[in-house]
Amino acid sequence: MKAGVIGAGAWGTALAQLLAADGQDVRLWALEADVVDAINGAHENPLYLPGLPLSPSIRATGAMADLADRDLILVVSPAQHLRGVVAQAPAGVPLVLCSKGIEAGTGLLMSEVAAQAQPSSPIAVLSGPTFAHEVAKGLPTAVTFACADQALAEKLAARIARPTFRPYLSDDVVGAEIGGAVKNVLAIACGVSEGAGLGLNARASLISRGFAEMTRFGLARGARAETLGGLSGLGDLVLTCSSTNSRNFSLGKGLGEGQSAADLLSNRRTVAEGAHTAPVLRDAARAAGVEMPVVEAVCALLGDAAPLAQVIDALLARPLRPE
Numbered sequence: 001m002k003a004g005v006i007g008a009g010a011w012g013t014a015l016a017q018l019l020a021a022d023g024q025d026v027r028l029w030a031l032e033a034d035v036v037d038a039i040n041g042a043h044e045n046p047l048y049l050p051g052l053p054l055s056p057s058i059r060a061t062g063a064m065a066d067l068a069d070r071d072l073i074l075v076v077s078p079a080q081h082l083r084g085v086v087a088q089a090p091a092g093v094p095l096v097l098c099s100k101g102i103e104a105g106t107g108l109l110m111s112e113v114a115a116q117a118q119p120s121s122p123i124a125v126l127s128g129p130t131f132a133h134e135v136a137k138g139l140p141t142a143v144t145f146a147c148a149d150q151a152l153a154e155k156l157a158a159r160i161a162r163p164t165f166r167p168y169l170s171d172d173v174v175g176a177e178i179g180g181a182v183k184n185v186l187a188i189a190c191g192v193s194e195g196a197g198l199g200l201n202a203r204a205s206l207i208s209r210g211f212a213e214m215t216r217f218g219l220a221r222g223a224r225a226e227t228l229g230g231l232s233g234l235g236d237l238v239l240t241c242s243s244t245n246s247r248n249f250s251l252g253k254g255l256g257e258g259q260s261a262a263d264l265l266s267n268r269r270t271v272a273e274g275a276h277t278a279p280v281l282r283d284a285a286r287a288a289g290v291e292m293p294v295v296e297a298v299c300a301l302l303g304d305a306a307p308l309a310q311v312i313d314a315l316l317a318r319p320l321r322p323e
C-alpha cells in the first residue's frame with residue numbers, strides 16, 4: 001500500500017504520520033526544501049508540527065513526480081493552492097481532499113476545483129474536528145469521509161482508518177465541504193468574542209446562530225441537513241470555536257483585542273483559511289439570497305471596514321425574529 005500526501009503543513013504531516021504509524025510507506029510532498037530535509041534527516045517537521053517525532057517510513061520529497069507510483073493521494077494544501085498542486089498530481093489516482101475552504105475568484109468548492117484540475121481522478125473528502133497535533137499524537141478522532149461512489153468510499157476509508165481514527169461514511173460531498181469551509185469563518189467570529197471579552201453566552205449564541213447560517217447556506221447549495229449537523233459541520237464548528245489551538249479562532253481573538261486585520265494577516269506562515277473564505281462565502285451567500293449576518297460581520301472586521309464596537313452593535317440591533 002503506497003499512500004502519498006501533498007502538503008507538509010501541520011495537517012498534511014499529521015495525516016502522513018497517521019498513515020505511517022504502522023510502518024506503511026508514505027511519501028509526503030513538501031513545498032519547502034528545508035521541510036523535506038528535516039523530515040528525511042531528523043524525522044521531524046519543526047516548521048509546521050514541532051516537537052513530534054515522525055515515523056521513518058515517511059519519505060519527503062519536493063518533486064511531484066515522486067508520487068507517480070502512489071495508489072492513493074491525500075491533498076492537504078491550503079485551499080487557495082489546491083488547484084495548482086492537484087494539477088501537478090499524477091492523473092487517475094484517487095484523491096482525498098483534506099483542505100477546508102472555497103476558491104477565491106471562482107467560488108468553487110475543493111471537489112469542484114479538483115474535478116477541473118484532474119478530471120480523471122476519483123475524488124473523496126475527509127473533514128471533521130481534527131486538530132493536527134492531536135491526530136499526530138494518536139488521540140481519538142472521528143471524521144466524515146464523503147465520496148459520491150460509496151464502494152470506493154468504503155475501500156478508501158478502510159485504508160485510512162486506524163484504532164483511534166474513525167472515518168464515518170457519507171455520499172454528501174458538498175455538505176462535508178461546506179461545513180469545513182464555513183466553520184472557519186465562524187471560528188473567527190468566536191475568537192473576536194473571546195478577544196473582546198463578550199463572555200460565554202455570546203460565544204454559545206455565535207456558535208448556534210452561526211450554525212443556522214451554515215445550514216441555510218448549505219441547504220441552498222444542495223447539502224443535507226444531517227451532514228451539516230455531523231462531524232464535518234457542527235462537530236468541527238464546536239471544536240474550532242472553542243480553543244486558541246485554532247488558527248482561525250486566534251486570528252479572531254487578535255481582532256477582538258483591537259489589532260488590525262492587516263497586521264494580523266501580514267507575514268503569517270500558517271494558514272487561517274477563514275480569512276480567505278469569508279469574502280468568497282459572503283459573495284456566494286448574497287448571490288444565493290442567503291442571509292449570513294455573522295459572516296458579514298467577520299468580513300467587515302477582516303477588511304478593517306468598521307470599528308469593532310460598531311460591528312457588534314449592528315449584530316445585536318438586528319430585528320427580532322423567530323428562531
Ligand SMILES: NC(=O)C1=CN([C@@H]2O[C@H](COP(=O)(O)OP(=O)(O)OC[C@H]3O[C@@H](n4cnc5c(N)ncnc54)[C@H](O)[C@@H]3O)[C@@H](O)[C@H]2O)C=CC1
Nearest residue numbers: 008009010011012031077078079081099100131132270271
Ligand atoms: N492544522 C489543522 O489542524 C488542520 C488543517 N486543515 C486544513 O488543511 C489545510 C492545510 O493546512 P495546514 O496543514 O494546517 O497548513 P499550515 O498552516 O500548517 O502550513 C501552511 C502550508 O501551506 C503551504 N503553502 C504555502 N504556500 C504554498 C503554495 N504556494 N503552494 C502550495 N502550498 C503552499 C506550506 O507549504 C504549508 O504546507 C488547510 O485547508 C486547513 O484548513 C484541516 C484540518 C485540520
Ligand SMILES: O=C(CO)COP(=O)(O)O
Nearest residue numbers: 128129130131246247248
Ligand atoms: O480545521 C481545523 C480543525 O478541525 C483546524 O482549525 P484551524 O485551521 O482554525 O486551526
